[in-house]
Amino acid sequence: MAFYKIAGVLALLWIIRRVFKQKLPLLSPPNSSLLWGHEKQAFDEPAGSFYGRWFDVFGPAFKIDGALGYGEILVIADPGALAHMYIKKTYDYGHSPFFRPLIDRLLGKSLVWVDGAEDHGKMRRMLNPFFSAESIKHYSNDVVESAHRLQHKLSEHVQTHDRAVTINLLDWTWRVTLDIIGRVGFNHDFGCGESPEAKDIARSWKETISLGMDIAGLIAPAVLRAFPFITDLPVKSIQAQGEIKTIVRKLGTEMIAREGQHAQGKDLLSVLIRENAANGNHETSDQLLDHVVTFVMVGHETVAGALNYTLWELARNPDVQDKLRQEILAFPGEPTYEDLNGPALPYLDAVLKEALRVHPPSAHTEKAAEHDDIIPLKLPVRGADGTWIKEIPVKAGQIIYVPSIAVNRLHSVWGDGDKFRPDRWIEENGLPPASNLNLGWAHLFSFSQGPRNCIGFRLAIYEWKVIVMTLLRNFKFHDTGDMIQSKFSSTLQPRVIGREKEGCQLPVRVTLLHDDA
Numbered sequence: 001m002a003f004y005k006i007a008g009v010l011a012l013l014w015i016i017r018r019v020f021k022q023k024l025p026l027l028s029p030p031n032s033s034l035l036w037g038h039e040k041q042a043f044d045e046p047a048g049s050f051y052g053r054w055f056d057v058f059g060p061a062f063k064i065d066g067a068l069g070y071g072e073i074l075v076i077a078d079p080g081a082l083a084h085m086y087i088k089k090t091y092d093y094g095h096s097p098f099f100r101p102l103i104d105r106l107l108g109k110s111l112v113w114v115d116g117a118e119d120h121g122k123m124r125r126m127l128n129p130f131f132s133a134e135s136i137k138h139y140s141n142d143v144v145e146s147a148h149r150l151q152h153k154l155s156e157h158v159q160t161h162d163r164a165v166t167i168n169l170l171d172w173t174w175r176v177t178l179d180i181i182g183r184v185g186f187n188h189d190f191g192c193g194e195s196p197e198a199k200d201i202a203r204s205w206k207e208t209i210s211l212g213m214d215i216a217g218l219i220a221p222a223v224l225r226a227f228p229f230i231t232d233l234p235v236k237s238i239q240a241q242g243e244i245k246t247i248v249r250k251l252g253t254e255m256i257a258r259e260g261q262h263a264q265g266k267d268l269l270s271v272l273i274r275e276n277a278a279n280g281n282h283e284t285s286d287q288l289l290d291h292v293v294t295f296v297m298v299g300h301e302t303v304a305g306a307l308n309y310t311l312w313e314l315a316r317n318p319d320v321q322d323k324l325r326q327e328i329l330a331f332p333g334e335p336t337y338e339d340l341n342g343p344a345l346p347y348l349d350a351v352l353k354e355a356l357r358v359h360p361p362s363a364h365t366e367k368a369a370e371h372d373d374i375i376p377l378k379l380p381v382r383g384a385d386g387t388w389i390k391e392i393p394v395k396a397g398q399i400i401y402v403p404s405i406a407v408n409r410l411h412s413v414w415g416d417g418d419k420f421r422p423d424r425w426i427e428e429n430g431l432p433p434a435s436n437l438n439l440g441w442a443h444l445f446s447f448s449q450g451p452r453n454c455i456g457f458r459l460a461i462y463e464w465k466v467i468v469m470t471l472l473r474n475f476k477f478h479d480t481g482d483m484i485q486s487k488f489s490s491t492l493q494p495r496v497i498g499r500e501k502e503g504c505q506l507p508v509r510v511t512l513l514h515d516d517a
């Protein structure tokens, strides 16, 4: 009986929403389904491709119908609108109310979760020093050592497989990035992915992302968005997120006990423990553990994702790989932090920017307007009534999708935006005019922009450069010919077309560089 009552209430809400849904003055793609709106079409295509296609048709702002009668969702790529939402009025466009409980379930109530100028600003100021250039220089040896550990492990693997082996990149890159955040952040050794807790984290994460690639990855967010009062769905893809938090919290409790309440170090854990004590907590607070979960997870998974797609693109583009290796081999010794951030290795920098442009790990974000507002557009779009629109009025609660991957590839701005072509970053006039681009790192949206941009971007860039240099000095990566489709499941995730059942993977063949000499 209770089931029928709940179903009745949900059906009523659905009808009310459909009748009274807000009308944004924008154009919308055809073929909205009664059940899925446009969301299944977007979900069925590779990440960002549906949005990119319709940005081509309508310009960088249009609307779609949400699934389950949710109503209209604004989809935005316009640089003026994004500057307004992310830089000028950051805290008026917070995480969507459906997204926040998911962040809590996966990562806890730390910096990714916190909203509001005061609370977010305070937490960010406390954490900022750990992510400064000075701080990264201080722990740069740990990054270099972790990269060498991966190199030795991969070398052994290749040698024991007749010196040429196909690997799933997803099985390798997380080892080094987890090692790095463990060492620099928490004074903890994950043993290059071999420790039991490292294996537990990897297994649970793999399960979470794999579940999010299939239909549950469409249904679960759609139900939670349409009916946010349902906070707990018995859906495997959502329950699995809670498991990661449990695993890392247990590890965090052990790390904190080992470090003691009077930690003096410069590592992130010591900073967090001191802050916890300064707030009058003598016990390990929930928030302290949530910080550990957040930084262990976002601190390694995103960089691993960036490395996966980079090495895959290098395998598919041997000319780019050769050119990059030439630059790397010509560089004497181990580069310092300054070398990696200066003009010494321009092609390495170009490949990084292009990899993060075409395959941003954080490929999609979702915001909600806190108040009624007017969003200005830099590039006017044609409205539903045929007139040109230079601003979009939104009501409080309006959900806004920012598909970062489509923003970074916008064809009207980049021309061949889907193509991986690092040379564009070093050619004269290779880039679009800055006025048509965003204001984040390298004018891209990969690390977001404004006060809530990625706090770890300097560390991420440094790690990526050290690891790519180390690997290209020792290995050659070759294309396997597999066709890949990427989807957004917490972050950008690849699968082989036709072998979807095998889960997330990105295969490349690896040989030892010195065998080629």
Ligand code: HEM
Pocket (backbone or CB within 6 Å): 111, 112, 124, 181, 294, 295, 298, 299, 300, 302, 303, 306, 360, 361, 362, 365, 366, 445, 446, 447, 448, 451, 452, 453, 454, 455, 456, 457, 459, 460
């Ligand atoms: C290539 C690697 C990385 C990429 C592409 C990336 C991307 C991003 C993006 C797009 C956001 C904004 C998300 C949103 O608006 O919803 C973000 C936020 C964040 N990132 Fe990263 N990230 C990377 C690496 C890292 C690393 C290494 C760390 C820490 C060790 C980190 C920690 C965070 C945190 C804590 C936030 C929330 C910041 C705030 O809201 O103030 N990220 N990241």
